[in-house]
Amino acid sequence: MSIHVPEEGWFQAPTGAERTWIGLALAWCLVMSLMMPYWHFKGKQNSTGESYTVTPEAFSKRVDQFVKTNQVGEVNGMPLVEPSPGGDAYLRGSMWTWYPALKLKAGQTYRLHVSSTDLQHGFSLQPMNMNFHVLPGYDHVLTITPTMKGEYTILCNEFCGVGHHLMTGKIVVE
Amino acid sequence: MSTAAVIEDLAGALPPAPPVGNHAGAVRTCDTTGLPVCLVAEKFIQLNAVVAVVALLAGGVAALLIALTRWPAVHLLDAVWYYRLVTFHGLNMLIFWILFMEVAILYFAGTVLLNSRLFSGKLAWAAFALMLAGTLLVDIEILRGKADVMMTSYVPLRASSNFYLGIILVAVGTLIGVGNFFGTVYIAKRDHTYSGSVPLVVFGAIAAAVIAVVTLLHGAVVMIPTWLWSLDLVATVDPGWYRLVWWGLGHQSQQVNVCAMVAVWYLLATITTGAKPLNQAVCRAAFVLYILFINIASAHHLLVDPGVGASWKIWNTSYGMYLAVLASMIHGFTVPASVEVALRKKGHDRGLFGWLAAAPWKNPAFSGFFLSLLIFGFIGGITGVTLGTQQINILAHNTLRIPGHFHATVVGGTTLAFMALTYYVVPLIFRREFPLRWLARAQPWVFGIGITIVSLGMSLAGSYGVPRRHWDSELTGAQFTYGFGSGANVMLGVLGMGAILAVTGLLIYIGLTVAAVFFGRRIEGRAMTPW
Numbered sequence: 233m234s235i236h237v238p239e240e241g242w243f244q245a246p247t248g249a250e251r252t253w254i255g256l257a258l259a260w261c262l263v264m265s266l267m268m269p270y271w272h273f274k275g276k277q278n279s280t281g282e283s284y285t286v287t288p289e290a291f292s293k294r295v296d297q298f299v300k301t302n303q304v305g306e307v308n309g310m311p312l313v314e315p316s317p318g319g320d321a322y323l324r325g326s327m328w329t330w331y332p333a334l335k336l337k338a339g340q341t342y343r344l345h346v347s348s349t350d351l352q353h354g355f356s357l358q359p360m361n362m363n364f365h366v367l368p369g370y371d372h373v374l375t376i377t378p379t380m381k382g383e384y385t386i387l388c389n390e391f392c393g394v395g396h397h398l399m400t401g402k403i404v405v406e
Numbered sequence: 407m408s409t410a411a412v413i414e415d416l417a418g419a420l421p422p423a424p425p426v427g428n429h430a431g432a433v434r435t436c437d438t439t440g441l442p443v444c445l446v447a448e449k450f451i452q453l454n455a456v457v458a459v460v461a462l463l464a465g466g467v468a469a470l471l472i473a474l475t476r477w478p479a480v481h482l483l484d485a486v487w488y489y490r491l492v493t494f495h496g497l498n499m500l501i502f503w504i505l506f507m508e509v510a511i512l513y514f515a516g517t518v519l520l521n522s523r524l525f526s527g528k529l530a531w532a533a534f535a536l537m538l539a540g541t542l543l544v545d546i547e548i549l550r551g552k553a554d555v556m557m558t559s560y561v562p563l564r565a566s567s568n569f570y571l572g573i574i575l576v577a578v579g580t581l582i583g584v585g586n587f588f589g590t591v592y593i594a595k596r597d598h599t600y601s602g603s604v605p606l607v608v609f610g611a612i613a614a615a616v617i618a619v620v621t622l623l624h625g626a627v628v629m630i631p632t633w634l635w636s637l638d639l640v641a642t643v644d645p646g647w648y649r650l651v652w653w654g655l656g657h658q659s660q661q662v663n664v665c666a667m668v669a670v671w672y673l674l675a676t677i678t679t680g681a682k683p684l685n686q687a688v689c690r691a692a693f694v695l696y697i698l699f700i701n702i703a704s705a706h707h708l709l710v711d712p713g714v715g716a717s718w719k720i721w722n723t724s725y726g727m728y729l730a731v732l733a734s735m736i737h738g739f740t741v742p743a744s745v746e747v748a749l750r751k752k753g754h755d756r757g758l759f760g761w762l763a764a765a766p767w768k769n770p771a772f773s774g775f776f777l778s779l780l781i782f783g784f785i786g787g788i789t790g791v792t793l794g795t796q797q798i799n800i801l802a803h804n805t806l807r808i809p810g811h812f813h814a815t816v817v818g819g820t821t822l823a824f825m826a827l828t829y830y831v832v833p834l835i836f837r838r839e840f841p842l843r844w845l846a847r848a849q850p851w852v853f854g855i856g857i858t859i860v861s862l863g864m865s866l867a868g869s870y871g872v873p874r875r876h877w878d879s880e881l882t883g884a885q886f887t888y889g890f891g892s893g894a895n896v897m898l899g900v901l902g903m904g905a906i907l908a909v910t911g912l913l914i915y916i917g918l919t920v921a922a923v924f925f926g927r928r929i930e931g932r933a934m935t936p937w
């Protein structure tokens with residue numbers, strides 16, 4: 233009875249089917265534990281977590297500098313900016329835009345710096361469905377190599393005020 | 407009416423000569439179970455349960471409105487009220503309904519099952535008053551539009567200072583309630599009101615209470631500076647630090663819920679089928695695993711965050727998390743196995759699942775508990791373990807897959823288990839019969855099936871990338887447009903329809919409970935009518 237004090241001598245090792253089940257479950261848990269580092273290093277899909285402290289003002293300045301030197305056009309009134317292959321690209325989240333629009337080359341690797349200058353935002357790249365959390369004060373460096381050409385939309389998937397659902401951005405891969 | 411027929415096999419299993427309690431008069435003997443009920447504890451079990459149900463009602467109304475807003479064809483609320491009610495729903499459900507219920511369960515487990523009086527009526531009042539004041543403060547601030555910050559209130563998003571104060575009051579009140587429970591366990595031991603080890607259900611409650619203390623301390627560490635910041639007494643609160651500590655609160659509190667739910671499973675398995683745990687050492691060890699390892703698992707909320715590195719993420723998603731998962735896998739075996747053994751012993755021995763077919767399905771406490779076990783184990787557990795891997799987390803972070811997961815754990819699991827428990831709390835603690843018993847028998851099914859559909863709709867919509875906490879997945883008027891496609895829209899419709907069913911189940915539950923408590927036939931001097 234689980235609502236009464238247990239009988240004397242209740243402290244026993246498990247037996248029978250229960251013992252088998254615990255053994256199987258434990259083995260599965262151990263395998264999964266080992267899969268965690270394996271998937272990370274073998275899959276090469278995860279952020280290494282590279283990030284730096286940055287003030288919103290300093291980050292904003294870098295973004296503006298990046299746009300000034302690398303702008304190649306405009307989409308929907310948003311500057312379209314092409315970083316040099318292997319170089320740094322910047323993306324600023326603020327209520328309620330992702331600034332600027334980026335033009336990348338397929339097969340090239342970039343260091344994409346993402347940060348916010350006001351609230352927390354959610355970088356959500358569609359239709360890839362790739363999601364990162366964006367915090368003010370943190371410069372999150374994502375080393376990315378786009379492999380598929382096309383147009384991608386960035387949404388915001390962390391609540392950032394009443395215009396949250398209007399916060400979008402663009403990445404074009406050629 | 408013989409006791410044994412009412413509550414399965416209980417009479418035969420009563421300890422031979424129960425040691426003397428420490429009640430000093432304020433006690434009655436339950437006419438159904440023969441268990442001693444401390445009258446002070448009884449009053450606070452009632453008070454806490456009533457507030458819990460009111461919070462559930464408030465959260466349930468909000469649930470319907472926000473779910474119908476996510477359904478693109480309906481899109482009911484405007485953006486402001488959608489975000490406001492998501493905040494309102496999250497807090498009333500996850501915090502107020504659950505916490506008030508848990509305090510009631512702790513008072514029950516500490517007194518009735520240990521044959522003890524409540525440690526202190528004064529502390530119980532203090533806990534109740536603080537929690538109630540905090541609840542009202544939070545709800546008022548949200549409805550006044552001063553706290554559109556979601557239940558996570560991630561800084562630097564800012565609510566009025568009274569919102570944070572309200573949360574702190576609820577946390578302090580709960581901590582006092584938990585302290586009162588530990589006091590009760592202490593005096594029971596001191597006064598030798600029971601002999602040997604505590605019953606398994608009490609052990610589970612103690613595990614829940616230990617985790618609750620750790621959880622609430624994290625809450626204090628994060629909410630007090632945030633409150634001071636909202637008063638401009640502190641300049642900034644680091645958002646990365648906030649997320650790290652906040653999830654020490656947010657995730658671990660879910661483990662409190664799991665512990666409480668598993669304790670309720672064991673309780674209801676015994677009450678409804680006479681089940682007896684196969685091996686008490688195994689069940690207890692599994693509770694200890696929760697206490698030891700769950701803190702680490704809160705890392706899975708930060709898998710795509712800056713500020714914490716890759717090795718931290720890998721380490722924390724591997725060994726420790728799986729030891730906590732192991733605990734759930736153990737309970738997921740031992741609970742149904744104990745029911746199987748009990749039913750087979752009664753002669754329901756045909757085939758592999760003959761015992762299950764012969765189970766007391768017309769007892770809503772049984773069907774609720776068993777559905778809770780299935781939904782939590784299969785949907786909640788599997789989605790949880792997959793979302794907790796880094797690779798899948800990248801695909802799922804902040805999409806609707808996340809609420810899809812936890813509506814299977816904390817709603818299909820914990821909430822449904824607490825609802826099932828109510829089918830005994832009202833007759834045994836409020837001493838009133840449920841009216842409309844056919845409706846009560848249907849209720850767990852309506853709610854359980856409804857919330858399963860909600861959970862699947864959310865999970866599938868989320869796998870298309872649809873964000874959570876998002877008013878317009880069609881992005882009307884945004885600078886760049888994007889469509890998730892018709893598949894996603896269908897799934898959002900499934901979510902909406904499931905919500906109608908689930909909220910119907912929730913309203914039936916509340917309607918029946920209110921009708922029973924206020925107008926139900928009194929049970930005095932006789933056992934409750936068996937389900």
Ligand code: HEM
Pocket residue numbers: 466469470472473476492493495496497499500503504556557558809813816817821857860873874875876904905906908909912
């Ligand atoms: C009656 C059944 C319920 C339905 C139909 C329902 C529906 C929903 C919906 C539609 C959302 C918003 C998802 C979004 O747009 O991001 C939501 C969020 C949530 N629900 Fe429920 N819910 C129900 C019951 C519950 C219960 C009983 C709990 C807790 C015990 C709960 C906890 C939450 C939480 C914590 C959130 C997240 C709020 C946030 O993002 O800040 N729900 N629910």
Ligand SMILES: [Cu+2]
Pocket residue numbers: 325326327328352353354388389390391392396399
């Ligand atoms: Cu945003």
Ligand SMILES: [Cu+2]
Pocket residue numbers: 353354388389390391392393396397399
């Ligand atoms: Cu946003």
